[in-house]
Amino acid sequence: MGRTLTYPKRSSNTVNRYKHRATYDLKAIHTIVNSSQVLHVSFSPGPSDPFPAILPMIGQMGSFDYPSAGIDEPLDCYLHGYVSSRIMNLARDSEGDGLPICVAASRVDGLILSLTPNSHSYNYRSAVLHGYAKLVTGEAEKLYAMELITNSVLSDRWEHSRVPPDSAEMSSTVILKVKVVDGSGKIRDGGVSDEKKDTTNDEVTSRVWTGVVPVWETFGEPVPSPENKVTEVPDYITRFVADKNNQNRRYAQEAVHMTLPLEEQH
């Protein structure tokens, strides 16, 4: 059981709506980030542009300094993705702590179909981190992050691909490291929740179907490329596909019936 580390509550990350669904627990937040295939990263492009920018990126929580750190311990967020030159230049040119950014991860686990539109909702998990981004310059740390991020796409893929990257690949790869300042998460599970004015109205309840449609991400049968020369789909890939499908489906289906303490959901 032991200690539970939480992010500090600051004005920028304190959840004001549906507080009972909020978590500041490192483990819950890091787990949502690490199980998301896409992260949305926001930054301000500068004084000449009024609009914040959002990029979809791939990323993972990890610690180069303490590689054995657990998911419930302080970690950095490493990002790699369709990095426009803008965010890279801004991070490269940023002074002091780095470029202030926001990282968000969200997934939908179910559609909550209640009696009235206003009480419709999703079962979902979402996490937000704020922090300062800098380019990773050290070769060893870049390699650490590349392996971490490749294996987040598909477990154990790094060691089963052509590694290490050569020097051209190393220099063309750009990794952002985010020193996290605060974070928060929100988790909604359970079923339908309606108001008494509707649940006691026979005309309404006899007419409106209520319940939950579970939603999850499915991984399909792997499709070999025309150039592929390995006859069988390797075990680590078929196992990944089967495990993910089981986990994802089970989470969405169990979320309908349960409201567990946040710590036990991961």
Next chain:
Amino acid sequence: MGRTLTYPKRSSNTVNRYKHRATYDLKAIHTIVNSSQVLHVSFSPGPSDPFPAILPMIGQMGSFDYPSAGIDEPLDCYLHGYVSSRIMNLARDSEGDGLPICVAASRVDGLILSLTPNSHSYNYRSAVLHGYAKLVTGEAEKLYAMELITNSVLSDRWEHSRVPPDSAEMSSTVILKVKVVDGSGKIRDGGVSDEKKDTTNDEVTSRVWTGVVPVWETFGEPVPSPENKVTEVPDYITRFVADKNNQNRRYAQEAVHMTLPLEEQH
């Protein structure tokens, strides 16, 4: 085929990386936004906070002034979601055009497993909009947006639930309307792409499996709530579940083999 409307290219929305995957086509961008269950909305909280904020929200493109406007025509983005008081207050207090925000939608359609980590990728669809957000104050427009957004969660749900909302529900509902200034989209489909230095290396190609794992969102069997009194799951729900599952699976599987002109993908 007629005209194709596109968003203007400004510095804030011009795609600089993988330009051949970019689209400025209204139809492609609006379709990605409207088929996304969650939108990520970014705004700047103000001078005292260095970090941009991101909220997961539910939203849809639509036009109250021209309700019959097609998906390929100029539309506004209506947002409803877990709206912190911060974004609502900022939008309410914003002067002139409204609060500058960024709206992003992304989905993953497949894992591209190539010979080297550097050539790994996703099949994906993503869209970004920039615009000015204001609160919807007119009752009729609010009702229009509530119906639009409810039906985006599940087709035809609005008319099958207890409507219209009563006055307490109307006043507790807050809708943001975003006047879109620019937008862009990116679509990646197809298979593995590797460099000659690896595809001609027998040691590598005999050892590394390459191909695509399709990924799509699955909707499960609807689970009635304990309070539900409608014995059969209604047709419009079972049809929605079946249609979505077919569409999503087919898109992910077909994306592996095809690189269609962007206009034909939707």
